[in-house]
Amino acid sequence: MAIRKLEKALRENDLYERYQSLLTEREAEIFSSYFAYDLSLSEIAEQRKISRAAVSESLTKTAEKLEKYEKALGLCALRAEIQKKMAENVAPERILEDVLNGI
8 A cells, every 4th residue: 555655646746747837826826835845735725815725625636636647648648758768778869750740
């Protein structure tokens, strides 16, 4: 269970890193407070003067939005594919060619 939670957090941080600029300021602040700064729902709620439920709802909706962006743009998947090819010692020219041809 702890591994799944860690994997989920890593995934959400990766998505946030890629698509942060597409979020509203409020979404980005709440999301980073929780995932990057490890604040609790209560701490975020107290800082922002909103309910814990509002924080939880914002985190859920933001995570869904980030997944939607990834589904549409695929930047995290592309990065993972490039890293895999690099680990396999594929020539950089070949990787670039694959990227330009949509892997």
